[in-house]
Amino acid sequence: MMRLYARMLRSCVNISSYSKRGFTDMNGLRKSCGSYCDIGFHLANLETHHLKGETRAQITCLSALCDLKVGMLDDRVRCALDNIKQTYKTTCVGSQSLLHFVTCLHKFGDVDGLLDVMRHFSKEIVFMQLSDVVRLARILSMRCDGSMEFQELRRSVQEYLRARINEFTLDDRLSCVLSCVDILENPGLVRFTLLSYVENVGQLEAGDWRTLKTVLCALRLHRKFKVLQAEIIHELVERSFDKVVDCLETLEPQTNLDYGELIARTCYLLTILCREDKAARDAKLVYNLLWRVCGSDVLAVFSVKSIIHILRSMHFCGDRDSDTRKKFESLIVLEAPKMSTADMLSCLGCVNIEAASVISSQLLTSLNELKPKAVVKLLKFYASCAAPIPPAHADQLKEHFCVNCERMAPIEFATCFNYLVVTRLFDRSILAKAVRYIHNHSANLSPAHVGLFFHAFGKARLYPSRNIVQILHDKLESDIDKFTFEDLVRCYVFISTCWKRHDNVVTTLREAIDDRxxxxxxxxxxxxxxxxxxxxxxxxxxxxxxxxxxxxxxxxxxxxxxxxxxxxxxxxxxxxxxxxxxxxxxxxxxxxxxxxxxxxxxxxxxxxxxxxxxxxxxxxxxKMNDLQRFLIIGDDIDFEKLQESELLSCLFAIHRKSMNERNARVIKQLCLKICKLPSFITPQVSQVVADLLREHGHTKPKLIKALRSRNRHVGYSYKRDINEDGSRQVTASRVHLDYASFRPICLGPPHLNTT
Incomplete structure (x- = not known):
């Protein structure tokens, strides 16, 4: 083994290079080779102790091998496990050693052996120490199932905790109950523990890092098992917030990733709790103190996962433009090439557009390696992003979807298709893929899939063929009781655009929603x-x-x-x-x-x-802009600064409301500005401009002539009525625009006041 170690070192170390990266790689190689040496050492000791029949020593070796992540493939490990399972009842092992053995069985996945040992613990739990019971409860929460042995042991642990809970300190009480929360049936123990925390958290020392651990434990317990009343929750938020701020103001800076993870998780849970409770506390105050705690080297304190937790917390509390957030976002951009796919996907929605574009570009470089669930998350980000998608990214996403869509599960395909429609990335090829997929998988469509497909067709303003709609409608009718209200709402989006063509779908959906x-x-x-x-x-x-x-x-x-x-x-x-x-x-x-x-x-x-x-x-x-103030209260506005669509909004708003109190000079200025936009001069716009000029006594022969020359065709005036059954009726009347802009002769000359 040592010769192999030396040969590997000689092959990897470059004598002429003493870069920091070289030393890092060599140290990692030493650790790797050292772990192999440790494995051989522990396996040899395990065989020796097995031959001598030393049960406790065998458990020690197995526990060390578990820490090195060695499985059950080695015959020496399997023989030792079988030997201990046969001899632990007749040997004085001790509860702590037996707990180590239970941990080994849990990590090795030996369920039968675990059940057998649990029977022994059910009788001996009253003689065990508190720390051993907590460890046992943690294992029990991970492996708890419906077997009688686990159920009996769970009842024994609950009775033990209920009888001795008052003997615990606050830290031990929180840790123990949090470890056992998955096996607790009575919420009274959790409520009692959280109430004792609310009463005593103010007495914890702010200069001790263990105080933050206590706060984190209490926040996790409350989030996992919500049993407090609203008034107590408010007290929990207030006192936890004050204690976290005191700790961040008092604690000495540390350069340890464990401390950074502790701070990040505490701030994350505290922010969520503040938002749910709608507390008056400003969570931004916490994040302004983070740089004081981490000192000069931020990456030595906060890992990438910790920074993502902090950014998500800032996103939840509405802190989107602070200097602290910008610093953390810059760190994410620097670390993006080293981040895992899961980390990049989790932080997409909580960073600014610039950082998100860098991360999404990094994801698209390995798009072919992404699983369908990762592609769904990436499309979800683009669907919720206000910024336009770069054309290169859009082409990559569409091509990847068309190539891999047949291998997707129905829920993944329907979700991706829905997001592609929302982001306006669909075309005829993607629509054809969706139609073919619905035909091929019609027997496997669930209510969620039907809702997503209907929602996508409605958002895209598409009119799919009647046989496709009939497939979806048949699923809707046959499984209407299985549709959730959310599925029905998604289907109704399709009806809002395609109601004229599909009366049967309209009736089915309307009745189902009305009943619920x-x-x-x-x-x-x-x-x-x-x-x-x-x-x-x-x-x-x-x-x-x-x-x-x-x-x-x-x-x-x-x-x-x-x-x-x-x-x-x-x-x-x-x-x-x-x-x-x-x-x-x-x-x-x-x-x-x-x-x-x-x-x-x-x-x-x-x-x-x-x-x-x-x-x-x-x-x-x-908070209103100039256009909104003009539309609502008639403030002065500079039309030169408005875009074309905003000018039209002003024009139609004035005409629709017949706002004659407006200054005639302002209306004249607006009409002249719009007439300089040839691409926006439609028959309707021409008619509105002419009407406004005529109503306010302006004669513009050249302007009227220009409007007539641009719109010499016949226009239509539409009138929309709603029938008693809810259907709409549209009637159109011909309007000759060549004559519509003349001032009626009965009004007399515009420069004379004939009234």
């Missing part, structure tokens, strides 16, 4: 349904839906309230109570409106939905 509209439906599903009913308007169904929404408004978050408010305004329904309640709860959220929320509210206000209080709240928030 109750207090158990999550609010985000109600919000999705409200958005889907904008295009397909069935008054009876809309009434049932908004009745359910009206009773659940107070449970909605701000984003859901604003989306529902916009959908309600676009639905055409008129209800003062609904309008007032939505406006009140939106205003009660204070100044936490973001850009998307304000856009949704402004859209509803333009349609005449709002209250004076909400309008004043929106104006006082100071």
């Amino acid at each position: 509209l109750n207090s158990d439906v999550p609010t985000y599903h109600l919000c999705s349904l409200a958005r889907s009913t904008i295009r397909y308007r069935n008054r009876r169904f809309q009434t049932s839906l908004y009745s359910a929404i009206f009773s659940r408004i107070k449970e909605m978050n701000l984003r859901q309230l604003c989306l529902t408010f916009k959908a309600f305004a676009q639905s055409g329904l008129r209800n003062r109570d609904m309008n007032a309640k939505l406006s009140y709860y939106i205003g009660s959220h204070g100044s936490s409106l973001d850009t998307q929320d304000i856009h949704n509210i402004v859209t509803a206000m333009q349609l005449g939905y709002s209250t004076d209080a909400l309008r004043a709240h929106l104006v006082n928030s100071g």
Whole structure:
């Protein structure tokens, strides 16, 4: 063995190179060869002790081999295991040695031997020490199944803990209960432990690293076994937050990855708890203290996984532009080439666009090696990303999907197809793949698959062939009771665009959803349904839906309230109570409106939905841009700074509301600006411009002539009506645009006041 070790060293060490990388590789080789030497040493000792019949020494050797990750393939290991299982009952081994043996059996996967030893522990547990019971509980939680031996031992451990829980210190109590939480049937023990933590956490020493371990243990226990009332949870959050801040302000900087992992996991769980409890504490304060703890060398304290935990925590608490976050994101970019696929996928959604583009580019270099689940996560990131996808990345993703889609499971294919549609990466080839896949796997489609396919076709505004829709509809009808409400909501997105062609699907879905509209439906599903009913308007169904929404408004978050408010305004329904309640709860959220929320509210206000209080709240928030302030309160605006689509928004908003109180000079300036955009001059735009100029007494013969020359064809004026059964009827009347722009003679000359 030593000769082999020397030969390997001579073959790997380059004498002329003394780089740091060379020394690192040589040290790793030494450790690897050293572990092989240790394995041989322990195997030889195991054989010697087996021949001498020394049971305790054999267990020691087996435990050492387990630490070196040696399996049961060696005959000496198997013989020693069989010998110990036969002799441990007649030999004075001791509970600690026997626990080491149980650990070995667990790691080797010897279930039969483990069951036999567990029978022995069921009778001897009352004589064991506390630390041994905790170790036994951890093994039991990992291997617990329905066998009688495990069930009996679980009851023995619970009785032991219940009888002696008051003898434990706070740290031991938390550690023990957390280890046994998977086998506990009565939540009273967990509640008692967390209450004792809330009472005593303020007395823990802030300058001791073990305090952070205690806080982490309590947060893990609460997250795993939620048994506290809301008032106690608030106390848990407040006192844990204060103690973590005290520790980070007091502790001396350390250069140890274990400390970095401890800090990262504690901050992550604390941030989640603060968000769930909606605590007033600002979690950003914790992250501003991290650089003080880690000292000058951040990577010596925080591993890549720890940095990902910290970035996800910052993302949850809304810290998206701080200097601390930018520093951690720069570290992720530097470490991206060394990161594993799982780490890169887990941090995609919690970094900025620049860092995410670097990580996604790194993932695409090994796209052919990614498993379908990893491809799903990558497409999910692109679907939720606001930035456009680079063309090279889009081509790679589409090509990879077309090549590998036949080998995907139905749920993976349906999810990938759905994300490709959302990101606008689909084309005829991908649509053909989806149609072929549905034909070939129609017998294996589940409700989740049907919901995803319907959702994708609806989002893409595609009209698949009737036989494809019939396959999906047959699954919908036959398994309607197995469809979750989320699956039905996804299917309804398809109905919102294709309702004219598929009456049978409409009827089936509408009845199924209507029957399940109750207090158990999550609010985000109600919000999705409200958005889907904008295009397909069935008054009876809309009434049932908004009745359910009206009773659940107070449970909605701000984003859901604003989306529902916009959908309600676009639905055409008129209800003062609904309008007032939505406006009140939106205003009660204070100044936490973001850009998307304000856009949704402004859209509803333009349609005449709002209250004076909400309008004043929106104006006082100071978060509206110039265009929104012009549309809502008529502030002055510089049309030169607006884009083409924004100019058209101003034009149609003024014309739709007949806002004659606007300054005639402003309207003239807007119309002249729009007429300089030839690509936007449609018959409808021409008619609106001419009407506004005529209403405000402006004569522009050259402008009218230019509009007529661009639109010499016949236009149509459309009128949309909704029938009693919910269907829509559209009537069109011909409008000769060549004559529509002239001022009626009955009004007289525009420069004279004839009134």
